[in-house]
Amino acid sequence: MSRIGFIGLGIMGTPMAAHLVAAGHDVTGFDLNADARAKLTEAGGTAATDVAGAAQAAEVVITMLPNHPQVEDVVLGTVLDVVAEGTLLIDMSTIRPETSLAVAEAAKAKGVRVLDAPVSGGEAGAKQATLSIMVGGDEADFTAARPIFDALGKTVVHVGPHGAGQVVKAANQLMVGGIYALVAEAIVLLEASGVDAKAGLDVLAGGLAANRILDLKRETMIAREFQPGFRIDLHHKDMGIALAAARQVDVALPVTGLIAQLIASARAQGYGSLDHSALLKVIENFAGRA
Known part of the structure; x- marks a missing residue:
């Protein structure tokens, strides 16, 4: 030992x-x-x-x-x-x-x-x-x-x-942020259409749209429970790392840029201390569903 x-x-x-x-x-x-x-x-x-x-x-x-x-x-x-x-x-x-x-x-x-x-x-x-x-x-x-x-x-x-671990983590964080944003949009669409969001996401979690965020977070997102497991503030920092890493190797990551702005918006709206699943609140605000 x-x-x-x-x-x-x-x-x-x-x-x-x-x-x-x-x-x-x-x-x-x-x-x-x-x-x-x-x-x-x-x-x-x-x-x-x-x-x-x-x-x-x-x-x-x-x-x-x-x-x-x-x-x-x-x-x-x-x-x-x-x-x-x-x-x-x-x-x-x-x-x-x-x-x-x-x-x-x-x-x-x-x-x-x-x-x-x-x-x-x-x-x-x-x-x-x-x-x-x-x-x-x-x-x-x-x-x-x-x-x-x-x-x-x-x-x-x-x-x-050396450094490769951090590049992979940057890729992880841009993917996690993107999936949270899409799950949030799915919830807003389902609820605005009068569809039971739980039933809808349960189906999605069993098909090609399945992912770990749906597995672990769909129920708390639907319930609007955003107790931090990983704060928006930290994800905002990580998206900056991802964008800087892309610039370092001279590649364009347009979707990553959009997700970074959504997370920055969450922070600007006062949600920095909440879990990163609180991206749902940002999407709701944009959709006029707050």
């Missing part, structure tokens, strides 16, 4: 760290939120008082942070200065691919191995250890980290070199 430093004990990080404790790893974690640190202690881990305290004795350091500025601050500002040569750093945040590449380059100079390993599955996937994990980096490092990933997720794939 490994000594793991886990930095970022938010909605996703807290259950992920607890799963690693349950798998037998020695987990020392840090978060700015004292309640989050207490939850790790309750799960059998150890709470550190700062980033350095979580990282310095670890064989593996995992970061699960909101965005690239936090990753740059934590990793480039502290972690790489305190860990030993040969340490494996796994960044499971969703950030820009270019930041992952910069982190890998800086880590290489200090003899630290790096994987970018963003996840999909939201809070429910983190709690149930059923996350999809898309990993970029060296094959040997992926193999070494596989027991850790297996404690956190069900679909674990090495998708390519």
Whole structure:
């Protein structure tokens, strides 16, 4: 079992760290939120008082942070200065691919191995250890980290070199946003036409239109229950990453641009703290059905 430093004990990080404790790893974690640190202690881990305290004795350091500025601050500002040569750093945040590449380059100079390993599955996937994990980096490092990933997720794939994990996550987020928008439009159409939306979506979920969002979210969307599993604010950030990645490789993604604007509209309308399924509220507003 490994000594793991886990930095970022938010909605996703807290259950992920607890799963690693349950798998037998020695987990020392840090978060700015004292309640989050207490939850790790309750799960059998150890709470550190700062980033350095979580990282310095670890064989593996995992970061699960909101965005690239936090990753740059934590990793480039502290972690790489305190860990030993040969340490494996796994960044499971969703950030820009270019930041992952910069982190890998800086880590290489200090003899630290790096994987970018963003996840999909939201809070429910983190709690149930059923996350999809898309990993970029060296094959040997992926193999070494596989027991850790297996404690956190069900679909674990090495998708390519450094930064590839973040590109796949960007593709995931543009698809998720697009499907939410289409499910929302389907609900608006069904209800405006006097059709039972539940019955309609039940049929769609059994045909070619089937998808995980219909499986997991159709009932809560129809009920207008938008308790956050993954907030609009975060999806807005992720769509920016997807558009920036497209620009980086000089490709046009017109539908992605439209979905990004819908999610930006949700945020502008005050829905940023709601689940991303609250795109339904935006579509209703556009359709005059609010």
